Amino acid sequence: xxxxxxxxxxxxxxxxxxxxxxxxxxxxxxxxxxxxxxxxxxxxxxxxxxxxxxxxxxxxxxxxxxxxxxxxxxxxxxxxxxxxxxxxxxxxxxxxxxxxxxxxxxxxxxxxxxxxxxxxxxxxxxxxxxxxxxxxxxxxxxxxxxxxxxxxxxxxxxxxxxxxxxxxxxxxxxxxxxxxxxxxxxxxxx
Numbered sequence: 554x555x556x557x558x559x560x561x562x563x564x565x566x567x568x569x570x571x572x573x574x575x576x577x578x579x580x581x582x583x584x585x586x587x588x589x590x591x592x593x594x595x596x597x598x599x600x601x602x603x604x605x606x607x608x609x610x611x612x613x614x615x616x617x618x619x620x621x622x623x624x625x626x627x628x629x630x631x632x633x634x635x636x637x638x639x640x641x642x643x644x645x646x647x648x649x650x651x652x653x654x655x656x657x658x659x660x661x662x663x664x665x666x667x668x669x670x671x672x673x674x675x676x677x678x679x680x681x682x683x684x685x686x687x688x689x690x691x692x693x694x695x696x697x698x699x700x701x702x703x704x705x706x707x708x709x710x711x712x713x714x715x716x717x718x719x720x721x722x723x724x725x726x727x728x729x730x731x732x733x734x735x736x737x738x739x740x741x742x743x
Contacts, residue, residue: 672689
């Protein structure tokens, strides 16, 4: 039951993207088409989960024993950057069309504060290994859910009559705000 609450909390209640608003750049940049949103969501789930696993181990078995926890952020960024390079190479070799569609936003996972934020939250909350894996995966799932819902809404903008001053980024930010408010409706679940 505890893990189910952790999943519900990470996906809906404390959604890393809509409740904590981390990871804004790929959220606005890749959400114009459903296919790229699904691809980015999958890449973020994979990267976020694997980055949290590795950074948890780095913190527990290297930084803490050597008493150099002050290097936590730097070491976590290096781990995340390396993982994103791995994901980028993998996608270029096996999913070239998706790699081309994501363009500059794939390397931006490196600087995606959501990935770093989840890794730091796992350490801050002192999660066990299993809780950390569940929380990281669920946070990535919440990111992907928000991205896919937002992409679905933005695809409808093409056929909608939106006033000129609200077109583009403006309507995207307004929609993101309304989505955040909608997700705040889940606050009573935990």
